[in-house]
Amino acid sequence: MKIVYFTHSLLSCWNHGNAHFLRGVLRELQARGHNVLACEQQGNWSLANLLADHGQAGLAPFREHYPELSSASYATIPEALALAEGADLVIAHEWNPPELIAALGERRKAASDHLLLFHDTHHRAVSAPEEMQAFDLEAYDGVLAFGAALARIYRDRGWGARAFVWHEAADLRHFQPPGQEGEREGLIWIGNWGDGERSEELERFLLEPAEAAGLPLDIYGVRYPEPALAMLRRHGARYHGWAANARTPDLFARHLATVHVPRRYYTQLLPGIPTIRVFEALACGIPLVSAPWDDEEGLFRPGIDYLVAADGAQMTRHLRMLAHEPGARAELVRHGLEAVRSRHGCGHRAEELLAIARTLSPRLAERSAA
Numbered sequence: 001m002k003i004v005y006f007t008h009s010l011l012s013c014w015n016h017g018n019a020h021f022l023r024g025v026l027r028e029l030q031a032r033g034h035n036v037l038a039c040e041q042q043g044n045w046s047l048a049n050l051l052a053d054h055g056q057a058g059l060a061p062f063r064e065h066y067p068e069l070s071s072a073s074y075a076t077i078p079e080a081l082a083l084a085e086g087a088d089l090v091i092a093h094e095w096n097p098p099e100l101i102a103a104l105g106e107r108r109k110a111a112s113d114h115l116l117l118f119h120d121t122h123h124r125a126v127s128a129p130e131e132m133q134a135f136d137l138e139a140y141d142g143v144l145a146f147g148a149a150l151a152r153i154y155r156d157r158g159w160g161a162r163a164f165v166w167h168e169a170a171d172l173r174h175f176q177p178p179g180q181e182g183e184r185e186g187l188i189w190i191g192n193w194g195d196g197e198r199s200e201e202l203e204r205f206l207l208e209p210a211e212a213a214g215l216p217l218d219i220y221g222v223r224y225p226e227p228a229l230a231m232l233r234r235h236g237a238r239y240h241g242w243a244a245n246a247r248t249p250d251l252f253a254r255h256l257a258t259v260h261v262p263r264r265y266y267t268q269l270l271p272g273i274p275t276i277r278v279f280e281a282l283a284c285g286i287p288l289v290s291a292p293w294d295d296e297e298g299l300f301r302p303g304i305d306y307l308v309a310a311d312g313a314q315m316t317r318h319l320r321m322l323a324h325e326p327g328a329r330a331e332l333v334r335h336g337l338e339a340v341r342s343r344h345g346c347g348h349r350a351e352e353l354l355a356i357a358r359t360l361s362p363r364l365a366e367r368s369a370a
């Protein structure tokens with residue numbers, strides 16, 4: 001099959017988590033013999049910020065670790081539509097202009113030779129519904145939602161069985177434990193500050209427990225305003241700025257453990273949806289401790305694949321234990337790796353996508369098996 005994916009950016013992961021998953025799943029589809037193409041708008045926000053902060057050097061990790069992937073850019077809607085010519089399957093991510101989403105729908109109305117899917121990996125359906133209502137999805141064949149809670153919202157809006165759960169996953173070709181163990185020290189947290197929707201939780205479940213446990217804490221991410229940086233300094237955390245996602249396995253390999261602090265939308269309005277950092281951390285073989293999060297879909301085994309802290313005091317106890325009990329760390333790593341490798345790799349998601357395509361279009365069954 002020829003598969004064309006319209007993304008915000010494949011090249012840049014600066015405040016753009018979908019790039020992590022997209023790189024892995026496109027590589028898996030390509031390895032299965034499919035012709036894949038990622039398309040992104042010239043001058044997109046993520047890439048512009050990456051280049052402003054780091055120049056062309058910021059693209060080097062992507063190019064080094066994903067040499068088989070490339071991205072086509074477009075400046076106008078007609079240029080974008082031309083890139084989709086000859087495609088069997090077209091997917092449009094929700095972080096695209098409404099004009100593009102509508103134009104792809106009009107193209108689908110005029111031709112029945114391809115499938116058109118909308119991919120939603122964000123909380124805007126509940127946090128900014130008016131923005132999502134700007135998308136004209138009438139001609140789309142289906143929706144790919146990155147969790148059951150989000151899929152239910154689309155089903156309630158009339159999509160029924162055409163709203164599919166398609167979780168993110170770890171790129172197991174890249175996210176792996178170190179080939180040879182080296183010295184590990186302290187904690188690491190990789191994440192962006194965002195818009196304040198978990199600032200209280202970050203202090204309560206990350207900064208305060210790390211300080212109380214006496215563990216050094218390294219933080220990587222972007223969009224940290226001065227009040228956030230001041231908070232980090234008060235608790236003795238070391239802030240390093242942006243880190244290319246391709247560097248994540250090396251960063252995890254230097255630390256004893258990491259922490260998951262879900263954004264409020266994923267604990268209150270869209271429960272059960274983990275960030276891609278959970279998949280990547282477990283795939284890299286680093287023990288993970290999570291702030292309260294209801295894994296209502298049973299993706300993992302709380303207390304076995306990762307630990308859960310009900311409050312800051314319990315988080316501190318978990319972190320102290322992990323710092324002093326290598327056997328406990330090893331057990332978490334073993335079970336976490338088992339869970340990800342058996343169910344949550346990008347190879348699994350590539351197969352799920354092909355199965356969805358066959359469900360919606362039996363005509364593609366033979367091609368998707370190529």
